[in-house]
Amino acid sequence: MAERVQKVLAQAGYGSRREIESWIEQGRIEINGQPAKLGDRVEAEDEIRLNGKPVRRTLDLAPRRILLYNKPEGEICSRNDPEGRPTVFDKLPPVKNGRWIVVGRLDINSSGLILFTTDGELANRLMHPSYEIEREYAVRVLGEFSDETRRRLRTGVQLDDGPARFDDIVDGGGQGVNHWYYVLLHEGRNREVRRLFEQVGVTVNRLIRTRFGNLFLPRRVPQGKWQELGEKDLNNVLKLVGMDEALPKPSRPAKKQTRKKTASKKQTRKKTWRRTSQ
Structure with a gap:
């Protein structure tokens, strides 16, 4: 079945569809020796080259x-x-085919949760505004702000790239001149959290992303370290953006025989609860 070349390359982990469309316009992609055009489709037997090098197709790659x-x-x-500054890519494990794509950038002075994926289509959906993926941040500011400031941040303020607002603001407490707030928004414009506070005259001196979609920053993962998602969590992310599961669900192992032929109703209820609650 023929598919658009940008979709094939995105699924192979080369970049987002938007990036790949710009590469097509720049003449960096060839199909069977000819420059690709926007709208071109490819079959399984077609040869695709990026910057003169053959592209490995999705079926040749490791699972997303x-x-x-x-x-x-x-x-x-x-x-x-x-x-020569350190980058978030420096400490990542190598990828045999394709590359790591960053999802949810943070500026140099911010910390916390960033996602990486080998699937360009997944990265594109997680970042696209139409999916309205929630982001949650812990923000430390200089002093507390008034109810009127909170109202403005909730109803919306005008930034240089359009109106913006927080979906929610929760007081996190604090000591001395510093005060913490937890804020929630469903888009990821450049430095949006900081710019929102700056627009109402509030100084941010620390910003940590604590959640992206249905994924939370793990407490057991120290700064500068990474953790790979298992099958269950990976498939939950795919469902969030309407994509098929990455791996087939494992079949349940056969039940072991026990010495007792029957179990009491109380024991049966207890076993069932444990199984369904895991």
Whole structure:
């Protein structure tokens, strides 16, 4: 079945569809020796080249993967930096085919949860505004702010790239001149959290992303470390954006025979509860 070339490359982990469409316009992609055009479709037997190198198709790749990364302050979200600063890609495990795609960038002075995936289509859906994926942040500001400021942040303020607002703001307490708030929004524009606070005259001195969609920052993962999602959590993320499960569900193992032929009703209820609650 023929599919658009940008979808094939995205599924193979080369980038998001939007990125790949720009590569097509730049002439970086060839199909059977000819420059690709927007709208071109490819069959399984077609040869695709990116920057002159053959592209490995989805069937040749390892199963799609997602990593949770606890970003420390001081790292940037680019693959390479002319200034030689550390990047979030430096400590990731190697990928045999394809590459890691960052989902949910954070600026150099922010920390917390970032996702990486080998699936470009998944990355595109997680970041696309139409899916309205929630992001949650812990924000430390200088002093408390008034109810009127909270109202403005909830109803919306005008930024240079359009109106923006928080879906929710929860007081997190604090000591001295610093005060914590937990904020929620469902888009990921550049430095949006900081810019929202700056627009109402509030100074942010620390920002940590604690949740992205249905994934939380694991307490057991220290800064600068990563954790790969297992099958269950991976499939939950895929369901969130309407994608098929990554792996087939394992079949249940055969029940072991026991010495007792029957069990009491109380024992049966207890076993059933344990099985369904796991």
